[in-house]
Amino acid sequence: MFKIALFVGSVRRDRHGIKVAHWMEKILKDLGHEVFFIDPMELGLPLLDRMYKEMQEPEEKLRNLREKIKEADGYMPISPEYNHSTSSALKNTLDYFLEEYFFKPSAIVSYSVGSFGGINAAQHLRQIFAELGAPSISSSFQIPKVQEVFDTDGKLIDPQYEKRVKRFLDEFDWYLEAFKNQREKGTPY
Numbered sequence: 725m726f727k728i729a730l731f732v733g734s735v736r737r738d739r740h741g742i743k744v745a746h747w748m749e750k751i752l753k754d755l756g757h758e759v760f761f762i763d764p765m766e767l768g769l770p771l772l773d774r775m776y777k778e779m780q781e782p783e784e785k786l787r788n789l790r791e792k793i794k795e796a797d798g799y800m801p802i803s804p805e806y807n808h809s810t811s812s813a814l815k816n817t818l819d820y821f822l823e824e825y826f827f828k829p830s831a832i833v834s835y836s837v838g839s840f841g842g843i844n845a846a847q848h849l850r851q852i853f854a855e856l857g858a859p860s861i862s863s864s865f866q867i868p869k870v871q872e873v874f875d876t877d878g879k880l881i882d883p884q885y886e887k888r889v890k891r892f893l894d895e896f897d898w899y900l901e902a903f904k905n906q907r908e909k910g911t912p913y
């Protein structure tokens with residue numbers, strides 16, 4: 725129904741986040757959305773030197789990434805919490821672009837192995853996505869003790885998440901539609 729760019733936040737070799745990302749990808753696809761799965765580990769982008777718009781001849785993987793970000797109706801970062809913020813890998817990937825995000829909503833997902841589900845990372849991401857022109861929806865989705873929510877194969881163990889995620893995604897859907905309707909009428913800049 726909508727095109728959603730989903731950003732994996734962790735590039736650690738033993739990352740828990742990939743389980744969250746694949747779980748969310750499947751739910752979004754089952755709901756009929758098109759998902760652009762953006763994994764900084766696969767992309768391997770260098771620490772930012774030039775932004776995309778400053779590059780003379782951007783390489784193919786960056787051109788493809790830009791297309792996905794530009795085409796998306798909304799964004800979903802799946803973020804770990806490192807020292808009370810998001811990961812440098814996610815921030816570095818986001819920073820390559822700017823105008824491509826404008827006037828699209830974002831829905832922030834965070835997780836951690838502790839009890840707070842990466843809420844500090846989520847709060848920082850609200851500021852980051854506001855600056856990118858893709859304001860976050862009112863709710864964010866936290867997964868505390870992520871190691872107890874999925875098994876080692878990435879299968880959901882804790883069934884309460886099915887219900888919780890539905891409410892979150894219903895809200896995102898509302899914003900996706902509202903922003904799309906407004907974009908079709910034009911944008912202020």
Ligand SMILES: Cc1cc2nc3c(=O)[nH]c(=O)nc-3n(C[C@H](O)[C@H](O)[C@H](O)COP(=O)(O)O)c2cc1C
Pocket residue numbers: 734735736738739740741742804805806807808809835836837838839840841842
């Ligand atoms: C550098 C670093 C900093 C961390 N800082 C926090 C933190 O501030 N709060 C927290 O709840 N967990 C913290 N953790 C633990 C993470 O929640 C845990 O490692 C989690 O699995 C990270 O996600 P990932 O496996 O997808 O990389 C930190 C982990 C690392 C590697």
